[in-house]
Structure formats: structure tokens, C-alpha cells
Amino acid sequence: MQRLTISIDDDLAERFERWSQRKGYDNRSEAFRDLLRRELGDEQIQFDPQSPCVATLTYLYDHHERTLSLRLMDMQHDHHDLTVSSMHAHLEHDLCVETVILKGPAGAVRDFANAVLAERGVRQGQLHLVPLHQV
Incomplete structure (x- = not known):
């Protein structure tokens, strides 16, 4: 597993924290992974008709x-x-x-x-x- 470090502005970080808590995530990493999986999956089925x-x-x-x-x-x-x-x-x-x-x-x-x-x-x-x- 790779570790990524990102920088985001304070307002976005606070909104992400509230969102992940509302969704029931135990940690930000899993919330971020799910967001990334969803975005990549959406892109895959949007642009690859055989997917x-x-x-x-x-x-x-x-x-x-x-x-x-x-x-x-x-x-x-x-x-x-x-x-x-x-x-x-x-x-x-x-x-x-x-x-x-x-x-x-x-x-x-x-x-x-x-x-x-x-x-x-x-x-x-x-x-x-x-x-x-x-x-």
C-alpha cells in the first residue's frame, strides 16, 4: 500500500471531515479511497462502452x-x-x-x-x- 500526502484548504478539509463522519467512516483514508474508487469507476463505465x-x-x-x-x-x-x-x-x-x-x-x-x-x-x-x- 502506498501513502499519499495531499494539501487542501481548511474549508475543504473541514467539509470532508464532516462528510466522512456523516457517512460513518472510521478514518479519512477509507473515505478518500471510496471517493476515488467511485470516481474512477464512473469514468471507466462512461468512456469504455465494453466495461x-x-x-x-x-x-x-x-x-x-x-x-x-x-x-x-x-x-x-x-x-x-x-x-x-x-x-x-x-x-x-x-x-x-x-x-x-x-x-x-x-x-x-x-x-x-x-x-x-x-x-x-x-x-x-x-x-x-x-x-x-x-x-
Whole structure:
């Protein structure tokens, strides 16, 4: 393990200390390592479309939108190589939420998510990508 020494201004150091305490870190080194891992992992899956990742795609949709439920299910079946699992829940009379767990190359996962979110009747959603291998 290497030891790094960094200099940061007092305000930033205090903010980092408060942040790491709120997050429950026992020491600044582990907090810094996690921040660095997250940043490097985000960069990896952003710029390397073949980088393996796992992801959750969560979206809200109107289940009364004509054929939308069927179209969404067909999309998952057509991409069975990416789709690991899904969960569906009814929120209101017309509103459902679905979360899909995905696994595969970051570019393919992102393309699938964009196609789902662009479907007529999908109100909004969000994709959360996590690198599969530690950076």
C-alpha cells in the first residue's frame, strides 16, 4: 500500500471531515479511497462502452397507455442477455413503478435504458450504473 500526502484548504478539509463522519467512516483514508474508487469507476463505465457493469433502471409509467406494458416486457425479453430481474409495483390507479436489474457492457446497458425511457407512456426514470470490477 502506498501513502499519499495531499494539501487542501481548511474549508475543504473541514467539509470532508464532516462528510466522512456523516457517512460513518472510521478514518479519512477509507473515505478518500471510496471517493476515488467511485470516481474512477464512473469514468471507466462512461468512456469504455465494453466495461462490464451492473445497473438498476427505475421508471414510472402509465399502465393504461395502450400496449405499453407489453412493449416493456417484450423489450426485456428481447434483451434477456442484459436483463437479470425486474420488480413491478402499482403506485396509483394509473401509475406503476418498475425496477430492472441489468448486467452487461456499459454501452449496451445504457442503450437499453435509453430505449425504455423513450417509450411513449414512460413518464420518467433513472439509470444507475455500477462497475462490475473494482477499479
